Amino acid sequence: MTVKNKVVVITGASSGIGAATAKLLASNGAKVVLGARRADRLEALVTDITNAGGQAAYQVTDVRDAAEVQGLVDLAKAKFGGIDVIFNNAGIMPTSPISALHTQEWNDMIDINLRGVLNGVAAVMPDFTTQKHGQIITTSSVAGIKSFPGAGVYGATKFAVRNLMEVIRTESAQEGTNIRTATLYPAAINTELLHTITDEAAKQGMDQLYDAVGITPDAIARVVNFAIDQPAEVNVNEFTIYPTKQA
Numbered sequence: 001m002t003v004k005n006k007v008v009v010i011t012g013a014s015s016g017i018g019a020a021t022a023k024l025l026a027s028n029g030a031k032v033v034l035g036a037r038r039a040d041r042l043e044a045l046v047t048d049i050t051n052a053g054g055q056a057a058y059q060v061t062d063v064r065d066a067a068e069v070q071g072l073v074d075l076a077k078a079k080f081g082g083i084d085v086i087f088n089n090a091g092i093m094p095t096s097p098i099s100a101l102h103t104q105e106w107n108d109m110i111d112i113n114l115r116g117v118l119n120g121v122a123a124v125m126p127d128f129t130t131q132k133h134g135q136i137i138t139t140s141s142v143a144g145i146k147s148f149p150g151a152g153v154y155g156a157t158k159f160a161v162r163n164l165m166e167v168i169r170t171e172s173a174q175e176g177t178n179i180r181t182a183t184l185y186p187a188a189i190n191t192e193l194l195h196t197i198t199d200e201a202a203k204q205g206m207d208q209l210y211d212a213v214g215i216t217p218d219a220i221a222r223v224v225n226f227a228i229d230q231p232a233e234v235n236v237n238e239f240t241i242y243p244t245k246q247a
Contacts, residue, residue: 002228002229002230002231002232003025003028003029003030003225003228003229004028004029004030005029005030005031006025006029006030006031006084006085006228007030007031007033007076007077007080007081007082007083007084007085008025008030008031008032008033008084008085008086008087008228009032009033009034009035009072009073009076009083009085009086009087009120009124010022010032010033010034010035010086010087010089011035011036011061011063011069011072011086011087011088011089011090011116011120012035012036012063012089012090012091012139013032013034013035013036013042013045013058013089014034014036014037014038014041014042014045015036015038015041015191015192016189016191016192016193016217017089017139017186017189017191017217017220017221018034018036018087018089018090019041019045019217020216020217020218020220020221021087021089021217021220021221021224021225022034022045022049022056023045023048023049023052023054023221024218024221024222024224024225025221025224025225025228026049026052026054026055026056027052027054028225030055030228031055031056031076031079031080032049032054032055032056032057033056033057033058033059033072033073033075033076033079033080034046034056034057034058034059035058035059035060035061035063035068035069035072035090036058036060036061036090037060037061037062038060039058039060042058042059042060043058045058046058055080057075057076057079057080059071059072059075063088063090063112063115063116063117063119063120064111064112064115064116064119065119066119066122066123069116069119069120069122069123070119070122070123072123073086073123073124073127077127082127082131083124083127083128083134084133084134084135085134085135085136085137085228086120086121086123086124086134086135086136086137087137087138087139087224088116088117088120088121088136088137088138088139089137089138089139090112090116091112091113091116091139091141091193092108092109092112092113092193092196093109093141093151093154093193093194093196093197094108094109094154094196094197094198094199095150095151095154095197095199095202095206096150096197096198096199096202097149097150097152097199097202098152098153100199102198102199105153105198106153109153109154109157110153110157113154113157113158113161114157114160114161117138117161117164118164120136120138121136121164121168124136128177128179129175129177129179132176132177132178133177133178133179133232134177134178134179134180135179135180135181135182135227135228136165136168136179136180136181136182137181137182137183137184137224137227137228138161138164138165138181138182138183138184139184139186139220140158140159140161140162140165140183140184140185141154141155141158141185141186142185142186142187142240142242143155143158143159144158144159144161144162144183144185145159145162145185145240150199150202150205161183162183162185165181165182165183165237166181166183166237168181169181169235169237178232180227180230180232180235180237181235181237182224182227182235182236182237182238182239183237183238183239184220184223184224184239184241185238185239185240185241186219186220186241187240187241187242187243187246188209188210188213188214188215188242188243188246189214189215189216189217189219189220189241189243190210190214190215190216190217191217194206194207194210209246212245213243213245213246214243215243219241220241223239223241227239
């Protein structure tokens with residue numbers, strides 16, 4: 001299993017997809033380095049992983065701050081001797097109609113969902129380029145492949161991530177650096193994303209959808225594990241993950 005002994009940095013790791021992925025990868029022998037803004041959640045997660053026999057470390061990280069993301073990657077190298085994978089998973093989803101003009105939420109989504117991913121890419125690219133291997137996995141959304149009313153700015157950030165990841169894959173192939181990419185397009189996954197919605201009408205609609213069809217973050221964790229577990233010469237680069245019940 002190629003997951004074993006891989007050093008994997010995960011952002012947005014304190015809950016949901018990030019936490020589920022950390023647990024699964026660690027149980028399969030990966031060394032996970034976890035970043036998020038909630039220290040208590042990270043500490044508890046690392047304790048759970050180490051008590052189960054896994055290897056993990058954490059550092060409080062705000063992905064909007066390039067220096068903090070770099071510090072998380074530096075921790076991985078200092079503690080585990082290198083880095084093999086970054087999972088850019090941190091994100092928020094305060095959906096609302098454009099006409100509602102929640103402009104601060106627009107800026108927050110751009111800073112976290114897009115700039116945060118760019119900060120992750122910048123933090124690992126020098127190492128991945130020098131060592132001529134590495135993997136960048138990023139959480140986009142089905143809103144990054146389809147246009148949904150109420151998700152104009154959220155979708156814009158996720159469409160941008162989709163383009164960014166494909167360009168990284170193509171450029172790496174051209175440059176011979178062997179960097180693999182995987183972009184995830186989750187649909188209704190029951191996480192704390194819904195808690196970031198402040199628009200009452202948007203929240204009501206999303207709550208109804210997720211209550212009816214939502215599935216657990218473990219579904220995404222298994223996809224991440226699968227992507228990492230492929231041989232070095234194989235790049236499985238896009239995954240759309242729907243609940244079976246979701247139309």
